[in-house]
Amino acid sequence: xxxxxxxxxxxxxxxxxxxxxxxxxxxxxxxxxxxxxxxxxxxxxxxxxxxxxxxxxxxxxxxxxxxxxxxxxxxxxxxxxxxxxxxxxxxxxxxxxxxxxxxxxxxxxxxxxxxxxxxxxxxxxxxxxxxxxxxxxxxxxxxxxxxxxxxxxxxxxxxxxxxxxxxxxxxxxxxxxxxxxxxxxxxxxxxxxxxxxxxxxxxxxxxxxxxxxxxxxxxxxxxxxxxxxxxxxxxxxxxxxxxxxxxxxxxxxxxxxxxxxxxxxxxxxxxxxxxxxxxxxxxxxxxxxxxxxxxxxxxxxxxxxxxxxxxxxxxxxxxxxxxxxxxxxxxxxxxxxxxxxxxxxxxxxxxxxxxxxxxxxxxxxxxxxxxxxxxxxxxxxxxxxxxxxxxxxxxxxxxxxxxxxxxxxxxxxxxxxxxxxxxxxxxxxxxxxxxxxxxxxxxxxxxxxxxxxxxxxxxxxxxxxxxxxxxxxxxxxxxxxxx
Numbered sequence: 113x114x115x116x117x118x119x120x121x122x123x124x125x126x127x128x129x130x131x132x133x134x135x136x137x138x139x140x141x142x143x144x145x146x147x148x149x150x151x152x153x154x155x156x157x158x159x160x161x162x163x164x165x166x167x168x169x170x171x172x173x174x175x176x177x178x179x180x181x182x183x184x185x186x187x188x189x190x191x192x193x194x195x196x197x198x199x200x201x202x203x204x205x206x207x208x209x210x211x212x213x214x215x216x217x218x219x220x221x222x223x224x225x226x227x228x229x230x231x232x233x234x235x236x237x238x239x240x241x242x243x244x245x246x247x248x249x250x251x252x253x254x255x256x257x258x259x260x261x262x263x264x265x266x267x268x269x270x271x272x273x274x275x276x277x278x279x280x281x282x283x284x285x286x287x288x289x290x291x292x293x294x295x296x297x298x299x300x301x302x303x304x305x306x307x308x309x310x311x312x313x314x315x316x317x318x319x320x321x322x323x324x325x326x327x328x329x330x331x332x333x334x335x336x337x338x339x340x341x342x343x344x345x346x347x348x349x350x351x352x353x354x355x356x357x358x359x360x361x362x363x364x365x366x367x368x369x370x371x372x373x374x375x376x377x378x379x380x381x382x383x384x385x386x387x388x389x390x391x392x393x394x395x396x397x398x399x400x401x402x403x404x405x406x407x408x409x410x411x412x413x414x415x416x417x418x419x420x421x422x423x424x425x426x427x428x429x430x431x432x433x434x435x436x437x438x439x440x441x442x443x444x445x446x447x448x449x450x451x452x453x454x455x456x457x458x459x460x461x462x463x464x465x466x467x468x469x470x471x472x473x474x475x476x477x478x479x480x481x482x483x484x485x486x487x488x489x490x491x492x493x494x495x496x497x498x499x500x501x502x503x504x505x506x507x508x509x510x511x512x513x514x515x516x517x518x519x520x521x522x523x524x525x526x527x528x529x530x531x532x533x534x535x536x537x538x539x540x541x542x543x544x545x546x547x548x549x550x551x552x553x554x555x556x557x558x559x560x561x562x563x564x565x566x567x568x569x570x571x572x573x574x575x576x577x578x579x580x581x582x583x584x585x586x587x588x589x590x591x592x593x594x595x
Contacts, residue, residue: 113166114273116208124291137192140184161257165235168311176315209267211235355409362402490528497579500524510568515548518561522552549593
């Protein structure tokens with residue numbers, strides 16, 4: 113937002129609405145909201161800091177106002193109320209060459225004395241900030257965003273926005289900066305009406321659209337997770353069903369064991385059917401292996417059926433939630449907790465929480481681990497030997513997958529598996545293996561082998577050095593190190 117435009121909008125409000133007092137105020141980490149009183153359609157100013165510093169004029173019922181106010185702590189209104197509640201805008205400070213706006217408010221205290229407060233807004237991207245200073249009385253300073261001096265800056269040059277306004281308005285430059293020319297903003301009506309319409313467009317682009325995009329990404333991620341789970345169950349079902357014919361095959365061989373006993377390589381039945389036998393097994397052992405495989409497949413199909421039922425119920429609940437969210441208006445984010453958390457001087461609560469395994473975080477956040485997402489799967493990367501042990505034996509679950517470069521010091525890598533899939537997509541395994549190779553001593557080498565195992569197949573005998581483990585069974589993946 114250009115400095116001349118910010119100044120023109122503030123001066124227009126001062127000229128046309130200076131009699132309207134501030135009814136209430138709130139402050140979040142990225143915005144200050146001032147609600148103006150005395151109008152049929154309640155509206156207010158938003159001094160936005162992030163993602164871009166801008167001055168908005170919005171209705172109270174606008175979703176962007178509701179969302180930004182929802183981000184404010186519960187007690188922000190009580191903090192700001194004694195300073196600006198009931199105050200009227202009396203003067204506007206600023207220079208069209210500097211994106212700095214000073215708003216002087218005046219209110220009558222309970223004692224009858226007039227108090228003047230200045231709200232300064234520095235609208236410089238990357239260095240945006242808001243501060244409150246008393247002008248006639250000594251008041252504490254409250255800063256939002258980047259701290260900056262209380263005194264107004266002294267411009268030393270003419271920035272490009274200032275020169276553009278000079279070239280466009282020429283002799284009418286002073287009138288344009290005073291807000292007397294509505295055409296400084298696109299739209300129809302007076303400057304306040306144009307400011308209101310422009311603010312709604314900017315709020316849609318900077319606040320509401322990203323929030324909807326985040327919701328859509330979350331929905332897509334959930335849909336992708338359900339689809340991955342369905343595909344994994346379909347693969348498991350196909351794998352188990354492919355083993356069911358072994359039962360009939362074993363029954364046919366068992367029925368003729370009186371004559372096939374000791375046969376190897378091939379069993380020739382009385383009807384002329386030739387059944388190949390597994391290498392290194394005779395007819396008796398082959399029949400037993402076929403029966404065991406078929407029985408295991410039947411148990412697997414039963415478990416797959418249970419998981420398919422759970423997936424169907426989860427998908428139905430998810431579809432109901434989507435339908436309800438589509439009909440209901442979006443809710444603002446939850447407000448931040450009131451006040452500051454009281455510190456524990458002796459640290460007893462913190463120590464008790466650390467020692468209690470039920471309250472320990474399982475996702476690795478807040479610990480010394482890197483966390484990245486690969487196709488919807490969370491990958492945790494240890495940062496050192498002690499952190500590797502903590503990641504493998506305290507954070508990871510038995511069904512998670514584990515990776516480490518073979519015979520080379522490096523980070524333990526854990527692929528979270530909350531859905532308890534029997535196997536992960538090949539692309540996810542290869543990408544995680546590349547990360548494991550990159551975060552090891554083999555980073556600058558060529559193609560390396562990475563061991564893949566289940567957490568349940570990893571152990572650490574007493575006395576082993578930090579980061580050193582024993583693998584019960586594993587498979588190898590050869591990849592190049594990639595960040």
